[in-house]
Ligand code: SF4
């Protein structure tokens with residue numbers, strides 16, 4: 001019986017492996033994903049721009065077959081039939097996740113950018129008819145304005161993010177919505193923990209161990225964002241809290257051995273060097289002085305009895 | 310930054326013909342309106358209703374507000390560019406991480422770099438080499454920029470202080486000072502420096518439209534002087550990743566600030582924790598034993614996503 005299972009497992013693995021190599025499996029739910037809005041010329045134009053910056057290096061110009069054929073798996077021409085067979089959702093998934101030679105554009109491009117690229121690519125497909133998604137149902141009453149608040153909870157040792165909805169002047173906490181917390185870094189935002197769902201009070205907690213480096217005062221800029229922007233809209237907030245590690249490292253050109261100019265040289269080098277030069281010259285002059293003395297002595301007349309032969 | 314140079318950058322001391330620029334310096338405005346993208350959105354302040362304020366990013370990356378009437382566009386001259394180029398960006402320690410497992414020798418970094426710094430096609434600030442550590446292992450591609458050593462031998466040997474280290478860790482060259490002795494080329498253990506033997510690639514362009522010398526980009530290039538990788542110091546000032554990092558289509562480069570313990574991938578723009586990345590992947594630096602303390606880290610070419618390149622000749 002065990003043997004039988006083993007054989008089945010091996011067969012399944014083999015099938016999965018070979019199919020994973022030849023085709024790119026997209027989860028069913030992702031495949032069915034659709035754009036919420038209809039593609040417009042403006043979207044296509046901005047998609048074209050994004051494509052020319054990010055994609056042409058490998059995919060070439062759509063319709064011209066100028067893709068990089070040396071790559072494995074082949075990037076393919078986006079205008080080709082095989083490429084256009086992908087559903088909108090599958091294209092979205094592939095652009096956003098990437099695999100092997102295809103980079104993941106999850107962080108490099110916004111969701112809107114990815115949809116724009118898809119809109120652009122679809123313009124090479126004459127038979128394409130777009131389907132748009134139904135508005136997704138949420139448990140939040142329509143017209144509610146969502147807002148986020150970030151604070152540090154000392155007792156829980158966690159950053160608390162609260163989601164509040166206001167409708168006709170009335171404020172309600174909103175639960176069950178995924179929240180992302182990020183710290184601002186110089187070139188991008190660093191995710192802190194995973195996406196957390198808000199509880200009944202509209203709160204989600206991100207544990208905090210104070211190890212994240214902040215500025216010289218220990219300040220850190222935090223950004224909280226609703227995860228599913230396509231459902232809830234782009235709800236975002238930023239706050240600076242003094243809860244990070246104080247970073248006060250000296251500049252990198254301080255205390256370093258770069259003594260190529262006098263003004264950078266440490267005092268002991270200057271004293272040592274000058275001392276050395278003075279000593280050497282002193283010695284030279286001393287020798288010269290002695291030689292002069294010998295010379296002068298040689299000039300003195302010598303009496304007959306002092307002569308030794 | 311040593312104290313002498315700091316003083317030189319202070320405005321109070323000089324008066325007279327430089328006063329306009331010094332006034333802007335006082336506000337920390339050198340380079341603000343002209344290059345770092347001032348936000349002239351007509352921000353209105355509550356304090357004085359008749360006076361309009363604008364938000365401006367200073368050269369040391371602080372956001373300040375000044376009355377709109379005081380804003381004058383400063384054209385950066387060579388001198389101003391040189392003094393801010395020497396200063397660097399306070400509180401930063403730039404660091405690069407190169408993931409060798411992902412490099413398939415697309416050479417996009419090289420193309421971007423040569424364009425940025427007006428280099429001849431045979432001049433490389435960054436180059437990709439085919440490496441093979443021993444006859445048994447497979448070759449891999451290795452991009453090699455300047456390591457921006459924390460203990461740079463090239464800086465120590467320069468007799469005229471033309472090449473220097475900044476507070477943010479970048480090693481730059483001032484082509485206006487360089488006498489072309491090439492001591493630094495001999496001193497660099499990583500062979501990253503290139504000499505301008507010929508007239509620069511864009512010499513005609515320079516003639517047609519003269520440009521101010523920018524020490525942070527080494528342009529215009531100058532015949533008879535040295536040039537090398539600059540970590541795109543001019544881009545960093547504006548919050549952009551270096552050109553090579555942005556040009557790579559294969560997620561090879563990470564760049565960031567060691568003080569923030571975070572690096573951002575140039576392709577995916579994903580920001581990760583630097584110390585974790587290096588620990589988990591056994592990051593290493595080139596020729597550690599020389600004590601040059603490079604600011605560029607490599608991740609070993611394990612689990613390569615590309616087929617190995619051809620074996621280099623000397624191993625066949
Ligand atoms: S790699 Fe060479 S040129 Fe760059 S800082 Fe080090 S010694 Fe100087």
Ligand code: SF4
Pocket residue numbers: 466467468469470471472482486487488489490491492493494534535
């Ligand atoms: S070539 Fe220029 S930068 Fe290099 S050591 Fe000589 S003067 Fe300094």
